[in-house]
Amino acid sequence: MSVTAQAQPIVDHRSLYRLPWSLPDNAIAWLEPTAKCNLACFGCYRENDPRGHKTLEQIASDLDVFQRYRTVDGISIAGGDPLVHPQTTEIVRMVAERGLKPIINTNGLALTEELLAELVSAGVAAFTFHIDSKQNRPGWKTSDEIELCKLRQHYAEMVARVGHGNVSCSFNATVYEDTLRFVPDVIAWARKHMDIVSTVVFIAFRAGAVGGDFDYQVNGRPVDFAVMPYATEDLTKHELQSTDIVTTIRERYPDFMPSAYLNGTERPDTMKWLLTGYLGEGGKVYGYVGPRSMELTQTVHHLRTGRYLAYTTPKTLAMGRPMLLLAAVDKALRPVARRYLKAMALHPWRLRRKLRLQSVMIIQPADIYPDGSQNMCDGCPDITVWNGQLVWSCRLEEPEKFGGFVQMIPR
Numbered sequence: 001m002s003v004t005a006q007a008q009p010i011v012d013h014r015s016l017y018r019l020p021w022s023l024p025d026n027a028i029a030w031l032e033p034t035a036k037c038n039l040a041c042f043g044c045y046r047e048n049d050p051r052g053h054k055t056l057e058q059i060a061s062d063l064d065v066f067q068r069y070r071t072v073d074g075i076s077i078a079g080g081d082p083l084v085h086p087q088t089t090e091i092v093r094m095v096a097e098r099g100l101k102p103i104i105n106t107n108g109l110a111l112t113e114e115l116l117a118e119l120v121s122a123g124v125a126a127f128t129f130h131i132d133s134k135q136n137r138p139g140w141k142t143s144d145e146i147e148l149c150k151l152r153q154h155y156a157e158m159v160a161r162v163g164h165g166n167v168s169c170s171f172n173a174t175v176y177e178d179t180l181r182f183v184p185d186v187i188a189w190a191r192k193h194m195d196i197v198s199t200v201v202f203i204a205f206r207a208g209a210v211g212g213d214f215d216y217q218v219n220g221r222p223v224d225f226a227v228m229p230y231a232t233e234d235l236t237k238h239e240l241q242s243t244d245i246v247t248t249i250r251e252r253y254p255d256f257m258p259s260a261y262l263n264g265t266e267r268p269d270t271m272k273w274l275l276t277g278y279l280g281e282g283g284k285v286y287g288y289v290g291p292r293s294m295e296l297t298q299t300v301h302h303l304r305t306g307r308y309l310a311y312t313t314p315k316t317l318a319m320g321r322p323m324l325l326l327a328a329v330d331k332a333l334r335p336v337a338r339r340y341l342k343a344m345a346l347h348p349w350r351l352r353r354k355l356r357l358q359s360v361m362i363i364q365p366a367d368i369y370p371d372g373s374q375n376m377c378d379g380c381p382d383i384t385v386w387n388g389q390l391v392w393s394c395r396l397e398e399p400e401k402f403g404g405f406v407q408m409i410p411r
């Protein structure tokens with residue numbers, strides 16, 4: 001009898017906590033107050049529309065749609081770039097007045113200290129800066145991901161200073177096949193700055209090839225997919241998986257261990273959102289939190305507030321020591337607690353520093369399979385509004401241009 005050995009998965013989704021986010025009950029939603037942007041990033045999936053600002057009434061109406069259909073903790077205010085909207089501060093205030101956390105997703109270009117101070121007084125809870133080496137960014141056009149850490153640090157320090165430690169600061173980067181090798185460098189930089197950086201997010205680049213394996217239709221009508229900003233004539237497949245990014249990270253950090261995930265709509269074992277948390281201080285990481293800690297965090301927050309947690313303040317993230325008590329239920333935390341206690345016994349001066357939680361999120365957007373099915377993120381955390389309905393923000397151009405989502409029909 002022959003036994004075929006099964007390859008060990010890089011990450012087994014069944015050993016992780018499945019994030020409890022769903023279509024009607026999620027941590028976040030995605031508000032687009034403008035389609036205008038002051039950069040032209042290579043990996044962007046939105047068309048830059050200079051006339052694209054929404055009025056405050058339209059924005060209020062989008063927020064009404066979210067609140068009618070979905071329970072959320074935070075609203076990602078994105079675009080376009082939200083900071084080019086002339087009423088950004090007002091938009092942040094509108095979100096905060098509804099009792100939701102306003103989270104600004106920006107490239108940072110239009111951010112001044114004065115604007116930041118206004119946003120802080122309007123109630124901004126968090127910033128996520130999108131910075132990567134394919135943005136054609138003035139002054140940084142030839143910089144690689146390592147050099148761009150200087151710019152990341154500039155924004156992290158600004159948010160810490162002006163936000164007085166109450167505003168969370170995270171960084172996004174699109175990851176391409178040729179920039180994948182820099183991912184561990186960005187994590188190394190983030191680990192050195194755990195006091196001012198909450199999360200780093202890596203988003204695998206996606207593009208749809210025109211003239212390849214599919215015809216494109218909307219409700220049975222052929223459409224010209226080539227007009228989509230994410231269409232390419234280059235037939236190269238861009239299929240970087242979240243697990244490829246984990247493999248690259250493990251070349252530098254062999255023990256890197258995700259603890260929570262969100263599956264795809266078509267395949268339960270695809271990890272569309274893959275979350276890793278670790279505890280450390282002063283550039284030293286003591287280890288990784290386990291699935292039970294992630295489960296307790298989301299469950300307790302939901303029991304207390306009725307919402308799943310999106311973004312926490314730097315002060316909460318600095319509560320690493322009380323978090324070690326979760327070792328009673330999370331066995332992944334036991335070696336972390338032992339390492340930390342040993343380090344404190346040997347170097348008691350380190351006790352002056354707070355033990356902090358930092359996280360790495362890896363996002364794997366839409367996958368297209370040979371039968372034309374498209375594997376989206378289950379529950380879509382970044383869902384937005386089009387025509388009074390909730391739609392995937394990563395494919396918003398499709399209903400905007402064609403009145404519906406594109407079906408891919410194998411040739």
Ligand code: SF4
Binds near residue numbers: 382394
């Ligand atoms: S389905 Fe698209 S918009 Fe929704 S979370 Fe995934 S990548 Fe983002």
